[in-house]
Amino acid sequence: MKKKGVYHHGDLRSALLEGVAQIIRESGVSNVSLREVARRIGVSHGAPAHHFASKQALLTAFATEGYARLATVALDSVVTSGARDARERLIAVGKAYVRFATSSPEYFEVMFRSDAVDINDPAFAAASDAAFSLLQKTVEAIEKEGHLGKHDPETLAIAAWSLVHGLAALTNGGRIEARTRSRKDPVEMAERVTKLFVGAALGTAKGRAR
Secondary structure (H helix, E strand, O other): OOOOOOOOOOOHHHHHHHHHHHHHHHHOHHHOOHHHHHHHHOOOOOHHHHOOOOHHHHHHHHHHHHHHHHHHHHHHHHHHOOOOOHHHHHHHHHHHHHHHHHHOHHHHHHHOOOOOOOOOOHHHHHHHHHHHHHHHHHHHHHHHOOOOOOOOHHHHHHHHHHHHHHHHHHHHOOHHHHOOOOOOOHHHHHHHHHHHHHHHHHOOOOOOOO
């Protein structure tokens, strides 16, 4: 029986990346290989070499795509949030981060695996920087609006990132659900914890971000 996403004609590179996603969802990063991806999408075992010289190159491209998707989700969240100041935009960014991580765990798993990807790859570095820049610009806006106080902007950005990254990782690992009395939507939880963080660090932000 043919699997979904079997490649016939067209964009081989995209088909290979989709094959990576399927394998990770089913059995994890350790089971990704050029040969297995080729088998999964129905091409010869040598076909991936037209685009990727190694498993690392394949996973680096996959992670790069993940960062691009994260940036899109975060930007869309800010645009549609109705945020009235940069503190509320920070809440929107935090929610978007957790939304992406929990809805696309296969990407999230690879994006931060420095043992599996080439962090010096130019495309990877550019995509990673672009995703992080939205957080940086939000913190810069908080400073310009006079809400930063005595906080160092770099420290605030790292603290905000660490908060939602940890929440996303714990959620994907099933640990949040195991430690709460009732099942909670991860994006709702992200809103609650980021509001708590923003309120404690920067003062009240109503956080109407949706």
